[in-house]
Amino acid sequence: MxxxxxxxxxxxxxxxxxxxxxxxxxxxxxxxxxxxxxxxxxxxxxxxxxxxxxxxxxxxxxxxxxxxxxxxxxxxxxxxxxxxxxxxxxxxxxxxxxxxxxxxxxxxxxxxxxxxxxxxxxxxxxxxxxxxxxxxxxxxxxxxxxxxxxxxxxxxxxxxxxxxxxxxxxxxxxxxxxxxxxxxxxxxxxxxxxxxxRGLAALEISVTGPFQDLHSGVYGGTVMNPAHALASLIASLHRLDGTVNVEGFYDGVEVLTEKEREAFQSLPFDHDTFLDSIGSPSLFGDPHFTPLERIWARPTVEVNGIWSGFIGEGRKTIVPAEAHAKITCRLVPYQDPQHVLDVIEAHLKSHCPQGVQLQIHRGEGDPGxxxxxxxxxxxxxxxxxxxxxxxxxxxxxxxxxxxxxxxxxxxxxxxxxxxxxxxxxxxxxxxxxxxxxxxxxxxxxxxxxxxxxxxxxxxxxxxxxxx
Ligand SMILES: [Zn+2]
Known part of the structure; x- marks a missing residue:
């Protein structure tokens, strides 16, 4: 032969x-x-x-x-x-x-x-x-x-x-x-x-309040703190079990077939070894899926960085003027990156607390x-x-x-x-x-x-x- x-x-x-x-x-x-x-x-x-x-x-x-x-x-x-x-x-x-x-x-x-x-x-x-x-x-x-x-x-x-x-x-x-x-x-x-x-979709958000940092003794309690507003916006993106709480986010996500679930299940994947390799105390995420299914076949919304206010030595009693976050989503095949950015943008706008302004900078998107x-x-x-x-x-x-x-x-x-x-x-x-x-x-x-x-x-x- x-x-x-x-x-x-x-x-x-x-x-x-x-x-x-x-x-x-x-x-x-x-x-x-x-x-x-x-x-x-x-x-x-x-x-x-x-x-x-x-x-x-x-x-x-x-x-x-x-x-x-x-x-x-x-x-x-x-x-x-x-x-x-x-x-x-x-x-x-x-x-x-x-x-x-x-x-x-x-x-x-x-x-x-x-x-x-x-x-x-x-x-x-x-x-x-x-x-x-x-x-x-x-x-x-x-x-x-x-x-x-x-x-x-x-x-x-x-x-x-x-x-x-x-x-x-x-x-x-x-x-x-x-x-x-x-x-x-x-x-x-x-x-x-x-x-x-998986694919990727990226965005950056900025929340702004007063035109400059304010003395918290003079102004604290009278205006919305942009850091608090950003924290509540970010918290609104997920449910307590880790699933994404944005309407339309899961549109297009393919259901894993039995063949795929069995194939993943048969792999030698040990939760304790996995946790030891990263040093986290426990697993977390959508309870309907195994960790391998969540890494390979489920989409995520992840905050990559947050910054606001005073983070130097000692204290500085202010209400910060602005707060920012960088966010990326891992997408699975058949999820449209532009649609994902659309629904996240709509979610953020409708959940933004009163008393601050929200700016959203959409980044690039690639499908899974x-x-x-x-x-x-x-x-x-x-x-x-x-x-x-x-x-x-x-x-x-x-x-x-x-x-x-x-x-x-x-x-x-x-x-x-x-x-x-x-x-x-x-x-x-x-x-x-x-x-x-x-x-x-x-x-x-x-x-x-x-x-x-x-x-x-x-x-x-x-x-x-x-x-
Ligand atoms: Zn290479």
């Missing part, structure tokens, strides 16, 4: 993969520091050349006003499904340097764990994608699917030029779905398909994203994981956002499969970042099989028309 040849190839090249990855990880591609500007470009060139060597002969750098993108495609047969692979070759800064046991850009292997900045986030996983493609080209000569790659060098600084690029290169990038390996598995030996992310559990990409990933890890794939979501996934959904109308093989405690963005090599090798095999299973699936409608 052809896929057996591919797996054999992957299993017989471990030494070469480690040597190449060591080279890639030795390049200090820190995008946030101008002194590493040349290193970032070197990493892009290294990746591009390695892609060409693997078999993606048209791989090239596409310049942006910032760091270049590494792009390429192999469209073998337009009747086959087309996949876009996204990843990033830039890394986070390394300070505090003295906390690193091995220097961050001198990769070291200890007990089958590879230590280096970028090993798991994300150069190691980008390279894992590359070798999965290469194994097909070097053995079978062709991939069972069409593939496009998009690797950026500005992910760690907010992907500042990426959405503009995607807007102007829609035809080049469009595919049946995107695959990203830049997330962790649920836990060690719990490989996972991540199929949903979701790939349906019966999407061919999810089913193919499930099969590939089962073949390599010999266990059922976990279905997970993430409570945070990945902006590029929103862009893929909004601009390219395509879903994203988040299939990462790092572990949650591999120190992304921190000293001693590492990647377990057995997950690198099994991840590459899983991806190689993914392309096989995707090619067997019906229901992928997109046909590449760029040829």
């Amino acid at each position: 052809t896929q057996e040849l591919v797996l054999q190839y992957l299993r017989s090249h471990h030494d070469q993969y480690l040597a190449d990855l060591t080279e890639f990880l030795s390049i200090a591609s820190i995008s946030s520091l101008t002194q590493h500007h040349q290193d970032v470009r070197s990493a892009a060139s290294w990746l591009c050349e390695r892609l060409i060597k693997a078999g993606m002969t048209n791989a090239h750098l596409d310049e942006t006003p910032g760091n270049p993108l590494v792009v390429g495609s192999i469209i073998g047969d337009p009747h086959r499904p087309t996949i876009l692979i996204y990843g990033h070759y830039d890394v986070q800064p390394v300070d505090p340097l003295e906390k690193w046991v091995h220097p961050p850009f001198a990769p070291a292997v200890v007990d089958d764990v590879l230590y280096a900045r970028g090993s798991s986030d994300d150069k190691g996983q980008v390279y894992m994608q590359l070798v999965a493609l290469e194994a097909w080209w070097k053995t079978v000569g062709t991939l069972p699917v069409n593939v496009k790659v998009l690797f950026e060098g500005e992910e760690e600084i907010g992907s500042i030029h990426l959405s503009q690029y995607i807007e102007t290169h829609q035809k080049d990038l469009r595919a049946d779905f995107a695959v990203i390996s830049d997330t962790p598995m649920f836990a060690a030996e719990v490989p996972a398909v991540c199929y949903g992310l 994203t979701k790939t349906p559990l019966d999407h061919p990409s999810v089913l193919a990933a499930e099969q590939a994981i089962e073949d390599i890890y010999h266990k059922k794939a976990a279905y997970i979501r993430m409570g945070g956002s990945i902006p590029v996934v929103v862009t893929f959904q909004e601009v390219l109308q395509m879903p994203t499969l988040l299939l990462g093989f790092a572990l949650p405690d591999e120190n992304f963005h921190a000293p001693n970042e590492h990647f377990h090599l057995n997950n690198f090798y099994r991840g590459a095999e899983t991806l190689a099989l993914l392309w096989h299973y995707v090619s067997k699936k019906d229901g992928l409608q997109f046909r590449d028309s760029t040829r």
Whole structure:
């Protein structure tokens, strides 16, 4: 069987993969520091050349006003499904340097764990994608699917030029779905398909009263204190059980299916370990949902900061002139960010106490994203994981956002499969970042099989028309 040849190839090249990855990880591609500007470009060139060597002969750098993108495609047969692979070759800064046991850009292997900045986030996983493609080209000569790659060098600084690029290169990038390996598995030996992310909506509110702070002895008791007014407004946003008390806030929120609830329930999640890891005395939140359901599939309204009046040393007996708060909401798929901001704005206006003025500054909003559990990409990933890890794939979501996934959904109308093989405690963005090599090798095999299973699936409608 052809896929057996591919797996054999992957299993017989471990030494070469480690040597190449060591080279890639030795390049200090820190995008946030101008002194590493040349290193970032070197990493892009290294990746591009390695892609060409693997078999993606048209791989090239596409310049942006910032760091270049590494792009390429192999469209073998337009009747086959087309996949876009996204990843990033830039890394986070390394300070505090003295906390690193091995220097961050001198990769070291200890007990089958590879230590280096970028090993798991994300150069190691980008390279894992590359070798999965290469194994097909070097053995079978062709991939069972069409593939496009998009690797950026500005992910760690907010992907500042990426959405503009995607807007102007829609035809080049469009595919049946995107695959990203830049997330962790649920836990060690719990490989996972991540199929949903939460979105975000932000606002700032200001409550103002008198034109300046007032002497509380002279004026206290005669006017509404803006700090009190803000506190009552914020308190009105939630019920005592933690659910959101804003009319219309839950409009569009999808009901979790039994399959999803069972999938989440089956995961090894321990409440005490969770609480210990953050130091809170107890759990709190909507009693109708488990903590994992609340993090992954329920929306929130969260006050991120409040400020007002005098907070210096000693006391200053005033009625403050103003009070402010920053608020963000985590949104779930199908909740419209603009609608959420509308209903919160209406709620705040109707609950604002008399005697103060309320200003609301609406911020940006991004919807949550979701790939349906019966999407061919999810089913193919499930099969590939089962073949390599010999266990059922976990279905997970993430409570945070990945902006590029929103862009893929909004601009390219395509879903994203988040299939990462790092572990949650591999120190992304921190000293001693590492990647377990057995997950690198099994991840590459899983991806190689993914392309096989995707090619067997019906229901992928997109046909590449760029040829
Ligand atoms: Zn990353």
